Amino acid sequence: METIDLEQHFDAKLAKNEMIEPKDWMPDNYRKHLIRQISQHAHSEIVGMLPEGNWITRAPSLRAKIVLLAKVQDEGGHGLYLYTAAETLQISREELLDQLHTGKAKYSSIFNYQTLTWADIGAVGWLVDGAAIMNQVMLQRTSYGPYARAMVRICKEESFHQRQGYEIMCHLAFGTPAQKEMAQDAMNRWWYPTLMMFGPKDANSSNSANAIKWKIKRESNDELRQRFVNQTVAQAEYLGIKIPDENLKWNETKKGYDFSDPDWAEFNNIIHGHGPCNKERIGARVKAHENGKWVREAAAAFGKKQNAIDVAA
Amino acid sequence: MNNQALFNFLLRIGDTNLILAQRLSEWTGHGPFLEEDLALTNIALDLFGTSRSVLEYAAKIEEKGRTEDDLAFLRGEREFVNPLICELPNGDYAFTIARQCIVDAFQLHFYSELVKSKDETIAGISAKAIKETKYHFRHSASWMERFGNGTEESHERLQNALNFIWAYTEDVFATDAGYNELIKTGIVPEMAAIKSAWEKSMNEVLAKSSVSKPENVFMQKGSLKGIHTEQFGYLLTEMQYMQRAFPGAKW
Numbered sequence A: 001m002e003t004i005d006l007e008q009h010f011d012a013k014l015a016k017n018e019m020i021e022p023k024d025w026m027p028d029n030y031r032k033h034l035i036r037q038i039s040q041h042a043h044s045e046i047v048g049m050l051p052e053g054n055w056i057t058r059a060p061s062l063r064a065k066i067v068l069l070a071k072v073q074d075e076g077g078h079g080l081y082l083y084t085a086a087e088t089l090q091i092s093r094e095e096l097l098d099q100l101h102t103g104k105a106k107y108s109s110i111f112n113y114q115t116l117t118w119a120d121i122g123a124v125g126w127l128v129d130g131a132a133i134m135n136q137v138m139l140q141r142t143s144y145g146p147y148a149r150a151m152v153r154i155c156k157e158e159s160f161h162q163r164q165g166y167e168i169m170c171h172l173a174f175g176t177p178a179q180k181e182m183a184q185d186a187m188n189r190w191w192y193p194t195l196m197m198f199g200p201k202d203a204n205s206s207n208s209a210n211a212i213k214w215k216i217k218r219e220s221n222d223e224l225r226q227r228f229v230n231q232t233v234a235q236a237e238y239l240g241i242k243i244p245d246e247n248l249k250w251n252e253t254k255k256g257y258d259f260s261d262p263d264w265a266e267f268n269n270i271i272h273g274h275g276p277c278n279k280e281r282i283g284a285r286v287k288a289h290e291n292g293k294w295v296r297e298a299a300a301a302f303g304k305k306q307n308a309i310d311v312a313a
Numbered sequence B: 001m002n003n004q005a006l007f008n009f010l011l012r013i014g015d016t017n018l019i020l021a022q023r024l025s026e027w028t029g030h031g032p033f034l035e036e037d038l039a040l041t042n043i044a045l046d047l048f049g050t051s052r053s054v055l056e057y058a059a060k061i062e063e064k065g066r067t068e069d070d071l072a073f074l075r076g077e078r079e080f081v082n083p084l085i086c087e088l089p090n091g092d093y094a095f096t097i098a099r100q101c102i103v104d105a106f107q108l109h110f111y112s113e114l115v116k117s118k119d120e121t122i123a124g125i126s127a128k129a130i131k132e133t134k135y136h137f138r139h140s141a142s143w144m145e146r147f148g149n150g151t152e153e154s155h156e157r158l159q160n161a162l163n164f165i166w167a168y169t170e171d172v173f174a175t176d177a178g179y180n181e182l183i184k185t186g187i188v189p190e191m192a193a194i195k196s197a198w199e200k201s202m203n204e205v206l207a208k209s210s211v212s213k214p215e216n217v218f219m220q221k222g223s224l225k226g227i228h229t230e231q232f233g234y235l236l237t238e239m240q241y242m243q244r245a246f247p248g249a250k251w
Helices: A003-015 A028-053 A062-087 A093-101 A118-139 A145-173 A177-196 A208-213 A221-239 A264-271 A278-291 A293-312 B004-025 B034-062 B068-073 B093-114 B120-149 B152-168 B177-184 B191-208 B232-245
Strands: A249-251 A256-258
Touching: A028 A062, A028 A093, A028 A118, A028 A208, A028 A278, A062 A093, A062 A145, A062 B004, A062 B034, A062 B068, A093 A278, A118 A145, A118 A177, A118 A221, A145 A177, A145 A221, A177 A221, A177 A264, A221 A256, A278 A293, A293 B120, A293 B152, B004 B034, B004 B068, B004 B093, B004 B177, B004 B232, B034 B068, B034 B120, B068 B232, B093 B120, B093 B152, B093 B191, B120 B152, B120 B191
Parallel strands: none
Antiparallel strands: A249 A256
């Protein structure tokens, strides 16, 4: 088939809402866009293990420790599904990790913020995972099959994570004055960074148009951000925690809340490597990878020797 | 309290699992590669789970209204009775694996006998732990084999780890008068048989891994009396920070 026919065939599949599979022809830019997005998502999962992992050894009860450890392990598992999905687009894990370690590939900027108190673990689960779910639910219907299927599994676990975060916030919000104060402080620090997670405003989002055309993405940044705010206000009210926005107000005409923009200059700074923990996060990933080199080499060498023995036998 | 010996024994098992899991969980997010990060975290989760069940039961036996969290987060250094080997800092991955393999082999044989305990709760906890420990031991023993026979570097790292850690093996099998009382009532097994089963397993693993067993090692001890390594206080400080900083809060 001519390229033009292949492209028509591809467009027709999209139009019928059929999944694109690894063996199907796809435009180069579609493949590139997917590699960028899926790997960015995978990197976000494994970098995301770090801010929460920061509290595993200090979790305040055995139950809280086990739940947090299981949660951080889930994030690692998500990273694994997603790397595997990206590998179906003919790129190796080694290349993907190399892109992360050299700064060529991005990960979600939210993980460049610090987790300073135990309440931050609650806020990350409730707000950050809550925001992530908004994005991810839509991705279960994304046009690339392996990505969509990975997202189905991930979404199931993420909604559990959000409940776990909210549960931590409940303990704090209905606890001692010091616990309440800790919860409010976490809200004050995490609210605007969470709003940034949906990406720039639609008018300024360079990657969005293609993503929507190719049905990789099915809703815009602003639509998702609005839905997140609408959902979160009532949850914060129940906790008696104040959202740090004087302009937050119900708007009857649009049936949603009006709210203030996050500081986009801060967002850009973090994207360009100047967040509170950018260097620490990448530093920790690089260190783990380098320290693990001899382990991976030993496993490979041993595997090779075993194969040789099997062949000889 | 009539149950003092039983309480002390439960603390020993609870602390063994808790402190080793605490060390393992330091690796989460920092493992040598993703699959192994997940596997080690899984083992930590199993051990935390066992420690929680055991400490919960210990608190019940004690009858002083304490909870498993009180026992984990509000006891001081001298009240912890985990074998010293559990608290040793992680070192490199060869050290973590050698430490794990030694404890896994012990726990496997120990639970296999403890499952026959006349105490039904202990027997029940052991039955669950055996299944998990079988997998843990397979994991650590297979990494011993990979390291010992992998590259020159991995072989050297494993041998160095064993040379250091062997001094802490005897302490794993320590018993006291209270333990001997529990043997008489059929609650716990004789330790001598477990030790020889452990030695047999370790000899097999070391031989398969082409590393040598350190000889004429001066053995460190003291855990049953709450005499720990210097690093232990730091581990507890970190683990107990929240409960100490916010007394009486619920999480």
